[in-house]
Amino acid sequence: MKALFRRRLLVFAILMSTLLVGCSSGAVVYVPTPLPPESNPQRYEHPSGAFNVVMPPNWSAYSQNLTNLATASFSPPDSRVPLVTVAVINMGDDIEIEELDEMRRTYQSQIRPDLGHYTEQDADAQGDGAWRMVGVRQTATGETETVNTFFERRGSLLGVTDVVIPADAHLVADLQTIINTIFLGDSDTVQLEPTTLNTLALAASTGLETINISTWTTDDGVFFVTGEVTNRGGTTVYDVPVKVTLSRQDGTEVVEAQDTVMGYGIVPGGFVPFSLRFGQGQPSDASAFSVAIGDIAPAESDDLQPDIISEPALVWTDAMENSANGTLYVIGRVSNTSDEPVRQPQAIVTIFDQAGRVIAAGFADADVDVLPAGESASFNIAVPEQGGEAVNYLVSVQALACDKTCE
Incomplete structure (x- = not known):
């Protein structure tokens, strides 16, 4: 043309x-x-x-x-x-x-x-x-x-x-x-x-979207790109891959990092954080970045995935504590209010700055592998590095529906 x-x-x-x-x-x-x-x-x-x-x-x-x-x-x-x-x-x-x-x-x-x-x-x-x-x-x-x-x-x-x-x-x-x-x-x-x-x-208007992106560098020179992926579609998606590419002024790629979002998946209307790390820091010739959501499993494979259990079946309390070395700890307790056991409960924390950008995220398994109906378990998430002053945070807990491993 x-x-x-x-x-x-x-x-x-x-x-x-x-x-x-x-x-x-x-x-x-x-x-x-x-x-x-x-x-x-x-x-x-x-x-x-x-x-x-x-x-x-x-x-x-x-x-x-x-x-x-x-x-x-x-x-x-x-x-x-x-x-x-x-x-x-x-x-x-x-x-x-x-x-x-x-x-x-x-x-x-x-x-x-x-x-x-x-x-x-x-x-x-x-x-x-x-x-x-x-x-x-x-x-x-x-x-x-x-x-x-x-x-x-x-x-x-x-x-x-x-x-x-x-x-x-x-x-x-x-x-x-x-x-x-x-x-x-x-x-x-x-x-x-x-x-x-x-x-x-x-x-x-629908599908997966990246929001609340931020970039930051630790005192040790490690470069991070953090943010959230939200699911505006009508079905749960699993193991959502995210790729961050750092590029030169002419658009050529310098380096990339990729991982999946935290948690087991994203339910309709839900959102979970991601955190991609460049251990060698930001390259001197990198002048821009892009965030891409990769291919996800086709809809017909959803039947092979376990159901993700969260609210209202799971309820939890949480609190954040600061430490002298700068690590933030999010401690809490999750309860299974449903009539069925769940397995592998996992807590996820997203930390925001004043502008609403994601400046850190982390996750940790609860202290039980199977959480019976009516029972509770504790979790403790350590977030050693943040890209700014933590003004707000959000905790979500996911678990998987029980299968034969719960018997």
């Missing part, structure tokens, strides 16, 4: 004079913490190869990489809400220009994740065959925000980009940079399974 066709303009001047633009509490909320400032933009490439884009200095990218959906959201410096969300799917066959128009009409009228509170106001074809739609939507707090949606294709890949017009006019140039540098990958090599248009409904 030639660069001269990439001059896509945001529509905002007319609407901004009459509309209130606010932060949506119904949107995906992040607390991005970029690495040390750089003066030049960098190119971000989605892990699947589905698309790449030039990010303005100090913007943060958070990506989700499922087998049939590639998404990423981009947030400006010191912002809690992403302004740009890109979603790409593989339709299986090359998309003709007439099909693109039909697909965008179907998407706008039937599939958009924000369909219930979005109104399209205008649509026009771009010089490169793509479409730009201008609309407004009501946020969960009743405010109105302007959204530009770009619909494009390359081979069998279909890309949808949502751009929220901010109240801060100084950010418009950065947004223009992003939308004019989004390029879809090669459909023959991209790691996306063919799917249907309906998959795009999952791009913004």
Whole structure:
């Protein structure tokens, strides 16, 4: 796709004079913490190869990489809400220009994740065959925000980009940079399974999302990226993998770390922390980071997983204690109020700073392997390092439904 066709303009001047633009509490909320400032933009490439884009200095990218959906959201410096969300799917066959128009009409009228509170106001074809739609939507707090949606294709890949017009006019140039540098990958090599248009409904409002991210370095030079993963879907997910990539200014990878979130899984509406550690510290040539959620087990494998037991069957009390060496201890007691025993109860703590960012997390097993009905057990979690002043903390306890090992 030639660069001269990439001059896509945001529509905002007319609407901004009459509309209130606010932060949506119904949107995906992040607390991005970029690495040390750089003066030049960098190119971000989605892990699947589905698309790449030039990010303005100090913007943060958070990506989700499922087998049939590639998404990423981009947030400006010191912002809690992403302004740009890109979603790409593989339709299986090359998309003709007439099909693109039909697909965008179907998407706008039937599939958009924000369909219930979005109104399209205008649509026009771009010089490169793509479409730009201008609309407004009501946020969960009743405010109105302007959204530009770009619909494009390359081979069998279909890309949808949502751009929220901010109240801060100084950010418009950065947004223009992003939308004019989004390029879809090669459909023959991209790691996306063919799917249907309906998959795009999952791009913004459901599924797994990373929130409350922070980066910090210990006195010994160990670099951490900590945060939470929330499950906005309708089913429990198990062993959710998280990968953090540190990259150079030009977007090339320096180093990565990956692990699963803490706990046994994430129930619908739940959230659990993660903590990824770079023992050698932050590399000197690393200028940015990205957090990606990896592939999870397919839904049909859920029958092989034990049920996760938590509230209301389990109730607990907890308290935090400081120590002279800086270690925080969370001690507590969990009770099984159900009529059935549970096994391997585990306590998880997430620690937050004043801004609501996750600055530490930890977990520990309770002092029994099987917790009978009506019985209690103790737990003690040690958190030796934190990325700031601990202002708040949250404890959750999970256990597994009993199987033959409980007999």
